[in-house]
Amino acid sequence: MPLLRDIKGSFQPFWVTLRNMFRKPVTVQYPEQRPELPERYRARLILTRDPDGAERCVACYLCSAACPVDCISLQAAEAEDGRRYAAWFRLNFARCIFCGLCTEACPTLAIQVTADFELAGRDPLKLVYEKEDLLVDHCGRQPDYNFYRQTGIGVTAPRGGNPGESPPVDVKDLLP
Numbered sequence: 001m002p003l004l005r006d007i008k009g010s011f012q013p014f015w016v017t018l019r020n021m022f023r024k025p026v027t028v029q030y031p032e033q034r035p036e037l038p039e040r041y042r043a044r045l046i047l048t049r050d051p052d053g054a055e056r057c058v059a060c061y062l063c064s065a066a067c068p069v070d071c072i073s074l075q076a077a078e079a080e081d082g083r084r085y086a087a088w089f090r091l092n093f094a095r096c097i098f099c100g101l102c103t104e105a106c107p108t109l110a111i112q113v114t115a116d117f118e119l120a121g122r123d124p125l126k127l128v129y130e131k132e133d134l135l136v137d138h139c140g141r142q143p144d145y146n147f148y149r150q151t152g153i154g155v156t157a158p159r160g161g162n163p164g165e166s167p168p169v170d171v172k173d174l175l176p
């Protein structure tokens with residue numbers, strides 16, 4: 001009956017309001033009250049070190065290739081012992097969407113997410129983080145992982161100089 005339906009429709013919003021008045025509030029009084037974030041929350045990215053204290057990043061560019069918004073750029077360099085590293089590494093947090101794809105792509109677990117979400121700022125240029133802003137002094141979420149030990153690569157000499165290792169191939173010589 002239309003009259004009953006109208007009466008019910010008029011009282012329904014009041015009932016919803018009344019019911020919610022006695023519910024436990026879900027609002028967090030930030031910043032006085034800190035939110036409890038899930039363990040795998042994705043926020044600020046960091047560059048971690050391996051358990052020996054060396055930089056994990058081997059400048060393979062995979063994170064940069066995987067990033068859907070192109071906010072990672074870097075330049076590879078090679079140390080005297082043949083170990084690769086990032087001469088510079090830049091991450092634009094103003095563009096980052098915190099999808100975590102870069103961390104999935106990273107073969108050395110160098111780039112990792114943290115739960116630190118307090119990155120907001122008014123100046124977008126201040127959200128461009130350089131390597132020194134990203135590199136931390138710990139191993140992050142994987143304290144035992146060492147890429148060079150896991151992969152069996154013992155870099156003790158330049159490429160081709162390790163025992164039993166062939167000299168590097170000049171790809172230009174392979175032209176038909």
Ligand code: SF4
Nearest residue numbers: 067096097099100102
């Ligand atoms: S979290 Fe996503 S958007 Fe941010 S740097 Fe990594 S891949 Fe790019």
Ligand code: SF4
Nearest residue numbers: 057058060061063106
């Ligand atoms: S952070 Fe990881 S994926 Fe990115 S360049 Fe370094 S080693 Fe490669």
